[in-house]
Amino acid sequence: MAQTxxxxxxxxxxxxxxxxxxxxxxxxxxxYDHQAASVTHEVVTEKGEMPDYPEEAKAGVRxxxxxxxxxxxxxxxxxxxxxxxxxxxxKGFNILFLVVALHHGFYGLNNVMTDxxxxxxxxxxxxxxxxxxxxxxxxxxxxxVITAGW
Amino acid sequence: MAVDTQERPSASASTDAPAQQEGRVxxxxxRTGMFAWMMxxxxxxxxxxxxxxHIWGLTALTDPETFNALIAKYHSPLFKVxxxxxxxxxxxxxxxxxxxxxIDFLGWSPKQKKLFWTLGAVxxxxxxxxxxxxxxxxxxxxxxxxxxxxxxx
Numbered sequence: 337m338a339q340t341x342x343x344x345x346x347x348x349x350x351x352x353x354x355x356x357x358x359x360x361x362x363x364x365x366x367x368y369d370h371q372a373a374s375v376t377h378e379v380v381t382e383k384g385e386m387p388d389y390p391e392e393a394k395a396g397v398r399x400x401x402x403x404x405x406x407x408x409x410x411x412x413x414x415x416x417x418x419x420x421x422x423x424x425x426x427k428g429f430n431i432l433f434l435v436v437a438l439h440h441g442f443y444g445l446n447n448v449m450t451d452x453x454x455x456x457x458x459x460x461x462x463x464x465x466x467x468x469x470x471x472x473x474x475x476x477x478x479x480x481v482i483t484a485g486w
Numbered sequence: 487m488a489v490d491t492q493e494r495p496s497a498s499a500s501t502d503a504p505a506q507q508e509g510r511v512x513x514x515x516x517r518t519g520m521f522a523w524m525m526x527x528x529x530x531x532x533x534x535x536x537x538x539x540h541i542w543g544l545t546a547l548t549d550p551e552t553f554n555a556l557i558a559k560y561h562s563p564l565f566k567v568x569x570x571x572x573x574x575x576x577x578x579x580x581x582x583x584x585x586x587x588x589i590d591f592l593g594w595s596p597k598q599k600k601l602f603w604t605l606g607a608v609x610x611x612x613x614x615x616x617x618x619x620x621x622x623x624x625x626x627x628x629x630x631x632x633x634x635x636x637x638x639x
Binding site for chain 2: 368410413
């Protein structure tokens with residue numbers, strides 16, 4: 337593992353620790369907060385059928401978009417993002433989350449690949465390809481986060 | 487496979503005799519720490535694959551119709567099972583990772599057996615409490631509305 341150094345080893349543990357706290361926040365907002373969660377505890381089987389939302393989510397959407405606003409997953413997310421303060425915090429959090437998760441994941445993946453790929457050329461190719469993929473994901477992820485709600 | 491074999495021993499570790507050799511592939515004795523490490527790798531690679539799909543999927547945020555269709559798909563039975571599996575992988579990887587950090591940074595290696603089982607119990611609680619909404623949803627779909635206890639939902 338010629339390219340691995342102590343700084344990356346250290347960073348992997350730091351990013352991992354950060355991810356625990358960020359994941360707790362992420363899960364809470366996206367899955368457990370009754371007003372904010374776009375994925376609810378409901379199974380929808382019909383194609384094109386939308387999930388039903390808790391009263392808190394419906395009230396939140398209607399308060400922002402009017403009494404006859406449709407409560408769709410998109411609207412449930414947008415009720416939060418239409419608040420400028422929340423939107424800035426949310427975008428900042430998610431960009432940080434994206435960078436930390438990608439670094440942690442792809443550094444770990446490279447550790448695994450270095451263990452199993454024995455040919456130096458193969459290692460170089462695997463490393464180049466994986467970090468190119470990570471960079472691509474960073475760009476499209478940033479695009480999604482920044483433009484969400486515009 | 488990456489393990490060293492008799493045909494191709496590793497260049498540096500030739501003086502360290504492996505624990506046991508049977509046939510072509512070295513066999514390791516799988517103890518608690520080894521099992522934890524193997525699972526950490528497996529869940530780690532799985533989570534990277536999920537991360538790629540997740541970031542790619544979220545490009546749907548730029549269009550309401552696409553996003554609604556995506557979230558509706560996330561509510562299908564198969565995705566609910568996947569959601570639970572994802573939580574299992576995340577909870578395991580996070581708690582085992584925490585164990586590694588505590589051992590590396592705080593020097594908790596003398597307590598590592600105890601640490602393993604304590605964090606194992608914490609992981610089980612996270613999976614049960616955190617995974618309940620997914621299990622509840624699957625149960626309601628399988629056995630009909632009102633068939634599952636709501637608990638804290």
